[in-house]
Amino acid sequence: MIVRNAEQRRDVIEAGKRLGEVLEKVAKATHAGVSTASLDALSEKLIRDGGDTPAFKGFKPDGARSPYPATCCISVNEEVVHGLPGARILKEGDIVSLDLGLIHDGYVMDSALTVPVGKIAKEVQELLNVTQESLEEAIAVARPGARVGDISHAVEETFKGSGFSIVKVLGGHGVGNSVHEEPFIPNVGHPGMGPEIVEGMVLALEPIANAGKASVFVAPDGFTYKSKDGSMSAHFEHTILVEKNKTIVLTRRPHE
Ligand code: MG
Ligand code: MG
Numbered sequence: 001m002i003v004r005n006a007e008q009r010r011d012v013i014e015a016g017k018r019l020g021e022v023l024e025k026v027a028k029a030t031h032a033g034v035s036t037a038s039l040d041a042l043s044e045k046l047i048r049d050g051g052d053t054p055a056f057k058g059f060k061p062d063g064a065r066s067p068y069p070a071t072c073c074i075s076v077n078e079e080v081v082h083g084l085p086g087a088r089i090l091k092e093g094d095i096v097s098l099d100l101g102l103i104h105d106g107y108v109m110d111s112a113l114t115v116p117v118g119k120i121a122k123e124v125q126e127l128l129n130v131t132q133e134s135l136e137e138a139i140a141v142a143r144p145g146a147r148v149g150d151i152s153h154a155v156e157e158t159f160k161g162s163g164f165s166i167v168k169v170l171g172g173h174g175v176g177n178s179v180h181e182e183p184f185i186p187n188v189g190h191p192g193m194g195p196e197i198v199e200g201m202v203l204a205l206e207p208i209a210n211a212g213k214a215s216v217f218v219a220p221d222g223f224t225y226k227s228k229d230g231s232m233s234a235h236f237e238h239t240i241l242v243e244k245n246k247t248i249v250l251t252r253r254p255h256e
Contacts, residue, residue: 001107001176003200003241008107012176012202015052015104016239016250019111022046023100024253026072030115032092036074039098040085044071047102055101055108059179065222073099073112080167080208080216080225080233092118095128097235101179110175110204111251112237124232127164127211131234134158134187134207138172139240142247144199151197152189155207165214166207167233170225175239176202199244206237 003009026043047054054071061068061082068082075083075097076090083097090096099112114128137154151172159166166187174181183195187207197203210216212231219226227233241248 001174001181001202002198003202009241011105012107012109012241012250013248015102015107015109018050018052018104019100019102019109019239020251020253022050022102023098023111023113023251024255026098026100027113027115027253030090030096030098030117032090032117034090036076036083036085036088036090036096039074040070040072043100047071053103055103055110055179061180068223071100073097075099075224075233075235077232078227078230080210080227081170081235082223082225084221084223090117093120095120095124095232095234097233099235099237108175108177108179109239109251110179110237111239112206112235114234114236123211126162127209127232127234130159130162130164131207131209132236134209135205135236135238138205138207139238139247139249142197142203142205142240142242144197144242144244146197147192148183148185148194148197149189150191151205152186152194153191155187156189159209165210165212167210167214167216169216170206170208172203172205172237174202175204197242199242201242202239202250203242204237204239206235208233208235
């Protein structure tokens with residue numbers, strides 16, 4: 001969507017703030033010994049307690065056979081995105097990607113982070129660090145007059161020499177009126193190419209990367225993307241509002 005007036009601006013800021021607060025609480029509850037289903041239940045409770053609606057529950061992504069059945073996409077370790085919450089109990093050394101969307105006053109927000117469970121391997125922490133850093137680099141170039149390719153390139157550059165692999169089949173997108181809007185925002189690309197970024201755009205930027213090779217496949221459940229080589233995968237996402245003089249990270253978490 002494109003924010004066209006002060007009322008819309010106020011509403012998307014409020015929507016993003018709410019999602020940032022909820023996601024931070026769910027991240028804090030992500031410990032060894034808890035099930036992914038309990039994190040999903042917490043996500044839904046927090047969203048509904050705020051008077052809002054989960055954005056992903058009942059949403060049918062392109063290519064999926066049926067609507068997504070849960071509130072939070074929870075992807076553990078080699079699961080890349082769109083993992084299904086369930087009976088799985090988290091354990092020390094796991095990494096957990098929490099991807100959450102909510103609808104506030106009709107506006108859709110989308111944000112994700114990958115949380116370490118207790119002590120994780122150094123290389124895996126590095127994967128998290130680089131992926132998170134690439135999101136910040138992407139946010140920094142999302143300015144009016146820039147191109148989608150500038151964002152893609154900023155992510156790609158951040159990974160250069162890291163040994164990690166960007167998952168190229170997944171990427172960011174416009175958001176706000178619905179979960180997935182134009183433009184698609186790849187995480188690899190060339191500066192100066194692609195659609196222009198304009199003032200008022202609400203975009204979800206989301207680098208996704210594997211510790212090993214880039215290839216992914218969809219598991220038999222029809223939703224969960226996994227890395228083909230079984231390597232760990234990280235995902236960081238924010239919804240931003242592009243303004244003339246600054247870009248607002250709508251879903252920034254309170255203690256991020
Ligand atoms: Mg998301
Ligand atoms: Mg997204």
